[in-house]
Amino acid sequence: MTDMPLSNLGAIDAAHHLHPFSDMKKLNAAGTRIIQRGEGVHIFDNHGRKYLDGFAGLWCVNVGYGRKEIAEAAYRQMQELPYYNTFFGTTTAPATLLAEKIASHTGDKLNRVFFTNSGSEANDTWFRMARVYWKALGKPTKTQVIARKNAYHGSTVAGASLGGMKLMHEQGNLPIEGISHINQPYWYAEGGDLSPADFGLKVARELEEKIDELGEDNVAAFVAEPIQGAGGVIIPPDTYWPEIARICRERNILLVCDEVICGFGRLGSWFGHQHYGVEPDLAPIAKGLSSGYLPIGGVLVSDRVAEVMVEELGGFYHGFTYSGHPVCAAAALENLRIIEEEGLVERVRDDIGPYFAQAWKSLEDHEVVGEAESVGLIGGLQLAADKSTRRRYSSPDDVGTLVRNHCLDNGLVMRATDDRMLASPALIIARSEVDEMVDTLRKGLDHLRDTVRE
Ligand SMILES: *Cc1c(COP(=O)(O)O)cnc(C)c1O
Numbered sequence: 170m171t172d173m174p175l176s177n178l179g180a181i182d183a184a185h186h187l188h189p190f191s192d193m194k195k196l197n198a199a200g201t202r203i204i205q206r207g208e209g210v211h212i213f214d215n216h217g218r219k220y221l222d223g224f225a226g227l228w229c230v231n232v233g234y235g236r237k238e239i240a241e242a243a244y245r246q247m248q249e250l251p252y253y254n255t256f257f258g259t260t261t262a263p264a265t266l267l268a269e270k271i272a273s274h275t276g277d278k279l280n281r282v283f284f285t286n287s288g289s290e291a292n293d294t295w296f297r298m299a300r301v302y303w304k305a306l307g308k309p310t311k312t313q314v315i316a317r318k319n320a321y322h323g324s325t326v327a328g329a330s331l332g333g334m335k336l337m338h339e340q341g342n343l344p345i346e347g348i349s350h351i352n353q354p355y356w357y358a359e360g361g362d363l364s365p366a367d368f369g370l371k372v373a374r375e376l377e378e379k380i381d382e383l384g385e386d387n388v389a390a391f392v393a394e395p396i397q398g399a400g401g402v403i404i405p406p407d408t409y410w411p412e413i414a415r416i417c418r419e420r421n422i423l424l425v426c427d428e429v430i431c432g433f434g435r436l437g438s439w440f441g442h443q444h445y446g447v448e449p450d451l452a453p454i455a456k457g458l459s460s461g462y463l464p465i466g467g468v469l470v471s472d473r474v475a476e477v478m479v480e481e482l483g484g485f486y487h488g489f490t491y492s493g494h495p496v497c498a499a500a501a502l503e504n505l506r507i508i509e510e511e512g513l514v515e516r517v518r519d520d521i522g523p524y525f526a527q528a529w530k531s532l533e534d535h536e537v538v539g540e541a542e543s544v545g546l547i548g549g550l551q552l553a554a555d556k557s558t559r560r561r562y563s564s565p566d567d568v569g570t571l572v573r574n575h576c577l578d579n580g581l582v583m584r585a586t587d588d589r590m591l592a593s594p595a596l597i598i599a600r601s602e603v604d605e606m607v608d609t610l611r612k613g614l615d616h617l618r619d620t621v622r623e
Contacts, residue, residue, distance in 0.1 A: 207234025289323025369406030395441025402549025433457030
């Protein structure tokens with residue numbers, strides 16, 4: 170796009186382009202940053218400035234930027250057959266082969282995929298599927314879904330309702346009926362005097378209490394991200410997931426793991442639930458499935474649910490024009506081929522993940538850092554006004570933004586959720602790039618220490 174008149178793109182953007190999750194008045198005043206090019210873990214803006222992308226775009230560019238093989242796979246497919254639907258007894262090779270490829274990495278029980286274009290649509294899809302499942306089994310009252318505060322499951326009506334973001338609920342009269350939220354396993358902020366292990370059990374058992382309150386016969390499913398992403402990379406205590414899995418099993422409700430971020434290698438396993446040793450009945454996926462090169466998502470469906478969908482249900486009246494889009498599927502297939510061939514999941518588990526963990530953890534010696542935790546290549550760092558008492562800053566949002574902006578000015582893209590700094594780099598990041606990331610973040614933390622006193 171180098172022949173486009175880039176000099177006035179900012180003004181055009183302000184005049185015509187509304188951005189997601191943005192205060193447009195502030196953004197228009199500040200001006201949008203125009204990103205032009207990417208290579209490996211780096212992006213370049215229209216002034217030729219280079220940034221280390223510590224965030225893999227938006228948790229998604231797992232294989233890094235500039236993969237010509239993916240572009241070529243999409244180009245070939247687009248020339249041969251740019252589109253065909255999967256609705257009326259037809260399929261295309263990329264859609265079918267992608268479903269098989271995904272299933273080959275899920276373990277024993279998740280053997281089928283329903284395709285969507287995004288993670289939000291994937292959440293809307295399983296939300297209906299779970300209810301349809303119970304109805305087909307003769308239990309039409311099992312409709313309620315339990316989710317968590319501060320969770321993120323997308324921006325569609327069901328996705329935003331399942332999510333536990335207050336600011337999202339306030340816009341558009343959400344959540345919709347039939348969804349309730351329990352507490353998150355955020356020990357640092359909400360654990361009080363409990364040990365992390367005890368706190369993990371306590372918040373997991375809130376699921377049991379909520380099931381009792383609603384009545385087991387009225388509950389269809391529980392949904393959670395293996396590690397909350399947008400909520401601030403909240404890593405649950407080790408006691409949490411086994412207890413959640415036990416409760417779902419004993420109380421006969423479907424367990425849904427939202428794998429949109431944790432899937433495809435980020436935790437050093439193909440899927441986040443594998444890292445925690447639990448088996449979901451349904452699992453929305455997106456992001457790393459195509460490394461963001463083209464939009465595609467889906468729902469992994471266990472045999473338990475699939476057998477009812479196939480044998481009992483008749484028709485599932487649900488689907489998207491672009492479900493299993495052949496070009497997106499071809500790009501995703503090539504992306505998964507790269508992840509396999511380069512051993513990126515194993516690399517995260519055995520090599521770069523442990524290296525990142527130790528570098529990230531080293532930031533805990535900084536006086537404004539309460540804790541710095543990671544799994545694989547996802548990290549969450551808690552800012553603290555007083556680390557000895559776990560006291561947080563009085564304006565969490567401002568301190569996170571301050572550090573983030575300082576990083577950006579120094580060539581590092583980081584994200585902040587309130588007073589937590591989040592990292593989620595491409596799975597191909599080199600050790601020297603991890604060092605650079607941590608060094609730049611440390612300077613951002615120095616800046617916070619030197620400018621804000623509480
Ligand atoms: C990003 C995300 C979604 C939504 O995916 P979109 O493709 O943006 O619709 C859902 N769940 C989780 C955990 C996510 O991080």
